Every structure is written in C-alpha cells, then in structure tokens.
Amino acid sequence: MTLLAALSGCATCFSGVPVPSVKLTLITVSNDTTYINPGESGSESYTVPLRVEFSSSLASDDGREYVLFPEWQVLRTYTDDETPKSENYLKRQESNTEYEFTDWGNFQVTFSWSYREKDSLNTIPGYDIAPMSFVIDDSEVKLFNAFSPNDDGINDDYRIYVRSIARLEIAIFNRWGQLIKSISGKTEDILTPEDEATRDADGGYLINCWDGKHNGKVVSDGVYFINVRAVGAGGKVYERKADINVLTGTGIRR
Numbered sequence: 255m256t257l258l259a260a261l262s263g264c265a266t267c268f269s270g271v272p273v274p275s276v277k278l279t280l281i282t283v284s285n286d287t288t289y290i291n292p293g294e295s296g297s298e299s300y301t302v303p304l305r306v307e308f309s310s311s312l313a314s315d316d317g318r319e320y321v322l323f324p325e326w327q328v329l330r331t332y333t334d335d336e337t338p339k340s341e342n343y344l345k346r347q348e349s350n351t352e353y354e355f356t357d358w359g360n361f362q363v364t365f366s367w368s369y370r371e372k373d374s375l376n377t378i379p380g381y382d383i384a385p386m387s388f389v390i391d392d393s394e395v396k397l398f399n400a401f402s403p404n405d406d407g408i409n410d411d412y413r414i415y416v417r418s419i420a421r422l423e424i425a426i427f428n429r430w431g432q433l434i435k436s437i438s439g440k441t442e443d444i445l446t447p448e449d450e451a452t453r454d455a456d457g458g459y460l461i462n463c464w465d466g467k468h469n470g471k472v473v474s475d476g477v478y479f480i481n482v483r484a485v486g487a488g489g490k491v492y493e494r495k496a497d498i499n500v501l502t503g504t505g506i507r508r
Contacts, residue, residue: 272314276365279307296388307352319372332359333489358487362387393418393486397496403466404502417458418487427479434468
C-alpha cells in the first residue's frame with residue numbers, strides 16, 4: 255500500500271494533493287452503529303438486515319475545489335452447501351449511497367476514483383484505497399435439555415432452534431451409545447410446514463427432531479444424548495452436544 259493510500263482516511267495530505275475521505279457506516283436493526291475506514295474490518299459478525307451507508311468526499315489542503323468520480327464495488331464470498339463461491343455483488347457510482355444487505359457471507363468493499371479540478375476538463379486517476387470488509391452471519395443453534403412425550407399437548411416432541419443454518423446433521427443416542435434417531439440434509443429439505451409455522455421475528459425455527467419413540471414405542475424415562483453438526487449460512491460450522499431428559503410423567507413447558 256502506498257503512503258498516499260495510507261493517508262486516504264486522514265484529514266491531512268500533501269500540499270495540493272486531494273485526499274478522499276472514505277467511510278462505511280454499518281447500522282443494525284437495533285440501530286447499533288459501526289464505522290469502518292479504509293484498511294479496516296468490522297469487529298463482529300452482523301445480522302440481517304444490515305443497512306450500510308457508503309460515504310466519500312474530496313478536498314485538498316490548499317482550498318482548491320475538485321469534482322469526484324467515485325466507484326464502489328462489493329465482492330461477496332460465501333459457502334453454498336459447503337461449496338465456496340464468490341460474486342460481484344454490488345456496484346455504485348455515487349459519492350454517498352446506501353444499501354440494505356439481506357444475504358450472508360464475507361463482503362469486501364473497494365473504492366476507486368478519479369477527479370478533476372472544478373474548472374478543468376482534465377480527469378486524473380486517483381491512487382489506491384485500502385479495501386474495507388465485514389461479515390454477515392447471523393446463524394444460531396440452540397439445544398434444549400428436556401421434553402415429555404406423553405401426548406398431553408405440552409412439549410411432546412424434542413425440538414432444536416436454528417437460525418440461518420444451511421445444513422444439519424443430527425444424531426440422538428441412548429445411554430449405551432445406540433443410535434436411535436438421525437436426521438441429515440439441507441435445512442430447507444428438513445423443515446416441515448409445522449416447523450416453518452414456528453418462525454420468529456429473527457427468522458429462526460424450532461425443528462422437530464424426535465417424538466420420543468424408538469422402534470415405534472416411547473422410550474423409557476432417562477437421559478439421552480444429542481449431537482448436532484450445523485453449517486451456517488455464512489459457511490461457519492457449529493458443533494453442539496447436549497443431554498436430553500425424557501420425562502413422560504409430566505408436561506415440560508419450554
């Protein structure tokens with residue numbers, strides 16, 4: 255990176271050389287705000303929808319006026335069914351613009367520019383600006399530790415909570431390590447209409463994993479075990495394990 259590029263986010267510059275002020279402003283649904291300058295990355299994974307403001311301006315230290323010709327480009331890299339992919343996601347040619355992101359992945363923002371003096375016809379290419387980046391991955395997997403398969407209408411099935419999960423592998427064992435239930439596949443193929451009806455405001459679901467039966471009969475009360483491997487929408491892999499207490503004698507409210 256050149257010295258001029260390093261100075262691109264600063265208020266000072268060499269005499270007569272215009273310096274673009276470039277910044278991203280990330281705004282979450284709860285109005286939490288993050289500012290990203292050239293060469294920086296977001297400090298966390300963000301959730302969708304994420305509103306991003308792209309801001310740029312041009313000035314020099316000698317008072318001359320310039321016309322800015324900017325171009326924003328966004329490259330998205332992500333994982334689809336565990337296959338890495340990338341795409342040219344967005345292009346804008348306004349100095350100040352905004353976009354609401356509703357997809358997941360790693361996003362790299364580049365800013366290229368040219369300029370001319372206000373009363374000149376001579377356009378001059380700008381120097382390189384260090385890229386900015388952020389990650390959107392609001393995936394979540396939550397396991398519960400008890401249910402009561404006794405047909406009383408209260409928590410009769412064992413469910414797990416997932417949000418922005420692309421693929422699941424679920425295995426349930428008894429205390430002797432015997433596999434008594436397994437589910438594997440894309441989340442969209444596993445979800446039933448009943449599961450989809452549980453969707454919450456954050457886009458998560460309760461997935462019905464087990465009715466408490468093995469070989470057609472309700473299992474005995476006791477402790478069982480669940481292992482979950484989930485691939486998040488952004489490609490992150492989640493490994494979760496939990497005990498499941500089967501209590502047929504009482505209704506368990508989640």
